[in-house]
Amino acid sequence: GAVVSQHPSWVICKSGTSVKIECRSLDFQATTMFWYRQFPKQSLMLMATSNEGSKATYEQGVEKDKFLINHASLTLSTLTVTSAHPEDSSFYICSARDEPKGTNEQYFGPGTRLTVT
Amino acid sequence: QKEVEQNSGPLSVPEGAIASLNCTYSDRGSQSFFWYRQYSGKSPELIMSIYSNGDKEDGRFTAQLNKASQYVSLLIRDSQPSDSATYLCAVKGPNAGKSTFGDGTTLTVKP
Numbered sequence: 001g002a003v004v005s006q007h008p009s010w011v012i013c014k015s016g017t018s019v020k021i022e023c024r025s026l027d028f029q030a031t032t033m034f035w036y037r038q039f040p041k042q043s044l045m046l047m048a049t050s051n052e053g054s055k056a057t058y059e060q061g062v063e064k065d066k067f068l069i070n071h072a073s074l075t076l077s078t079l080t081v082t083s084a085h086p087e088d089s090s091f092y093i094c095s096a097r098d099e100p101k102g103t104n105e106q107y108f109g110p111g112t113r114l115t116v117t
Numbered sequence: 118q119k120e121v122e123q124n125s126g127p128l129s130v131p132e133g134a135i136a137s138l139n140c141t142y143s144d145r146g147s148q149s150f151f152w153y154r155q156y157s158g159k160s161p162e163l164i165m166s167i168y169s170n171g172d173k174e175d176g177r178f179t180a181q182l183n184k185a186s187q188y189v190s191l192l193i194r195d196s197q198p199s200d201s202a203t204y205l206c207a208v209k210g211p212n213a214g215k216s217t218f219g220d221g222t223t224l225t226v227k228p
Contacts, residue, residue, distance in 0.1 A: 034215060043220040044161065044205065057214070093160045103166060104149040104209050106216060111160040 003027055004096050006109035013084055013116055020080045021112045023094030029074035030096035034106065035067075038091045050077040084116045118143060121208050123219035131227050136193040138222050140206030143187070149209040150182055151216065152191045156202045165191060196226040 003026040013019050023033055033050040048069050049057040056069035068080040077096075081088055093111040097104065121142050130136045138152075149168055153161035167173045167180040167189065179192040189208075193200055203221040 032214065044155075044218050046215060046218075049215055104216070105151065105163055105166055106207070107163060108153075108160040 002098055002101075002105070002107045004094065004107045004109040006094055006112050008112060009110060010113040011115070013114070015085050015116055016083055018080055018082045019084055019114060020078055021092055021094075021114075023077045023079070023096070023109050025075045025096045025098075025107075028096075028098045029100065030077075031074060031099050032097050033071060033077040034095040034097075035069060035077075035079050036093045036095065038093060038111075040091075044093070047079075052077075081114065084114070086116045089114055089116045119219070120144060120217045121206055121219040123204075123206050123222045125220060126223040127225055128222055129225045129227060130196050132196060132198060134196050134226075136196045136200065136224055136226070138191040138193075138204050138206075138224065140189045140191075140208075140219055141187055142189070142206075142208045142217075144208065144210050144213075144217075145184075145187060146212075147184075147187075147208045147210045149216070150180070150189045151207040151209075152178075152180060152189075153205040153207060153218075154200075154202045155205060155221065161205055193224075196224075198226050198228050201225050 007022045031052045035047045050071040052071045058064045071077040094109045095106045152165040155161040165180040167182045173180045177194045181190045205221045206219040207216040209216040
């Protein structure tokens with residue numbers, strides 16, 4: 001149980017285009033999902049907390065107009081990187097909390113490696 | 118001061134030894150504590166969660182929590198080369214919507 005999937009697993013796009021990443025909780029409902037970014041050999045950095053049916057909460061320094069988050073259902077959250085630039089190239093990882101379980105445990109998706117050329 | 122602090126390492130132990138990973142946190146009201154393992158190029162994987170003072174054992178892993186000292190640790194017995202990874206400590210307070218992660222400790226187990 002507690003499986004989180006992400007799609008795509010990797011993507012290459014040209015500078016100036018937008019990329020959408022999907023995060024799904026496969027066997028549980030998640031009212032809260034989290035989006036992280038991780039550069040090579042660096043720490044996990046929380047970008048935003050995605051709340052089902054409401055606006056996402058962004059961490060300080062993260063541009064909400066550049067990183068659009070939609071959490072339209074209890075099993076799906078999407079992150080859209082708009083007007084991507086090479087500096088946005090990173091490993092994007094989502095995580096979901098199995099709320100009904102009540103343990104506060106977070107389960108991570110396999111990540112999406114984005115390369116902007 | 119960071120909310121969750123871990124020694125960055127690298128920590129190197131010989132195969133078969135006990136690896137000890139430590140984590141301190143600043144929010145005294147924290148109630149949920151987690152250890153994640155992250156292999157290079159992969160996403161983190163939950164390996165242990167602990168909520169009350171004392172020890173919690175799961176196979177070769179033991180998590181230890183001391184709320185008075187605001188300290189949580191992870192012991193890995195009979196360390197194997199496959200345990201070589203970065204270990205992340207995460208802490209969640211009762212009213213926080215998110216868990217706060219440490220920067221991780223890199224463990225290398227040498228054959």
